[in-house]
Amino acid sequence: MRKSCSRKYSPGLYPLIFLSFVIISSAVASGTSPGRVTGVAPGIASGVAPGIASGVAPGIASGVAPGIASAVAQGSTSALASGIAPASDSTIPSASASAVLQSGDTAAGISLFTTAAGTREEFVRGQRLFYGLVYPENKSMNCAACHNTDVTDSLNWNPDAVEISRKYKNKSVADLSEILLSPTGKKMMQVHSDFRFTPEEIMLIKLYMDDLSGAGLTRKKPSVINFVLFIAALLLFFVSALDLIITKKIKRRWINPAVLSVTAVYITWVLVVNAIALGRSPGYSPDQPLKFSHQIHSEQNGTDCIYCHSYAPYSKSAGIPAQSICMNCHLLVRSGTRSGMFEIAKITDSYENKKPLEWIRVHKVPDHVFFSHAQHVGAGGTDCSECHGDIAKMTRVRQVSDLSMGWCINCHRTKKVNFRDNNFYMQYRELSDKLRKGETDSITVERTGGTECMKCHY
Known part of the structure; x- marks a missing residue:
């Protein structure tokens, strides 16, 4: 057995x-x-649809946008390369936009230019135009090559496709045509110099963008x-x-x-x-409402950290600069060399409409921890880069240190305090006398009580 x-x-x-x-x-x-x-959000540096190395959506050998050939035949365009659900039957009426354009009906044309509604076939054509899958005048013009439709972990100076679509959602096709073919910004004039879209093609792109405005950027599972x-x-x-x-x-x-x-x-x-x-997030770099670059402002233009974060030497928080600080420069500077006018326009619009930008905090210690910038920057003379990394070289702010208790204690055990000409540390008379008499050559934060529990947890 x-x-x-x-x-x-x-x-x-x-x-x-x-x-x-x-x-x-x-x-x-x-x-x-x-x-x-x-918790990791994948980034696509090229800023184009998933799996696109050359700036062209996948599955294009047949000349049809991926997943669309069969969908059009069945009356559905749900499987799009960009991963964004197309407009439903209620948002795409049966009337042909092309027919309205060709009819010469001015009133209908204006209405169409405002709503940019059309058939499913026209919606697919608009998507193909946006991804550069068709070649007007034998020239590829790929909007998605600059305006990403996917989440990216690198800074793309161009506004993403969803931002652009939402901005022009309630504008006419004529407005979109003007910014595409006759831009006023220096950078856009350079990039759009060879654009040769017809009114019908711009209408089709607007149709796709209107649907895109209702969705977010595509995130990889x-x-x-x-x-x-x-x-x-x-x-x-x-x-x-x-x-x-x-x-x-x-x-x-x-x-x-x-x-x-x-x-x-x-x-x-x-x-x-x-x-x-748990609770630690080194590398954390959320998408901000504005593409702000410390590398341009701090390193390239030489702006001092305290000019914007003026609270740091004497307050618990370094503070987010008021928009009036931004407008000190941007009353005159309305266009960036790399960003153009789109991002700076967010600042001026926010300032004029008295609606503050909702920045997302990057560095944050747990609620049971007390941390003061005044103690570290004002009294301790700590440089910003010691905690925040080389932020002057960052185009996109990210958390460098894990902000753990061990990381703080290690710093307190090795960081030397400047006792000379420092009013805060004059109260430590015994240590000051030892330093003055040469009995010790330096004083660390630990010797002033920097590793005591009640210093940070009380």
């Missing part, structure tokens, strides 16, 4: 062992624990491979434990302890890594 059972269950032992080793090797190779991958590996390891652990304690089907005694050991190590590693990472 024992031999029969052994022969019956032994064939399943080797896959069980092999799967456990695959889980561990895959996790080590990826170098990422499950749960941490899901997060990878779930590490999560699947973690679940598989849990299942292996419980199955092996169940067999070892209760069923005892596996007769080779060394297999269950081996599987339990390997899976337990992996599960423990995953839990510890994610527990340590």
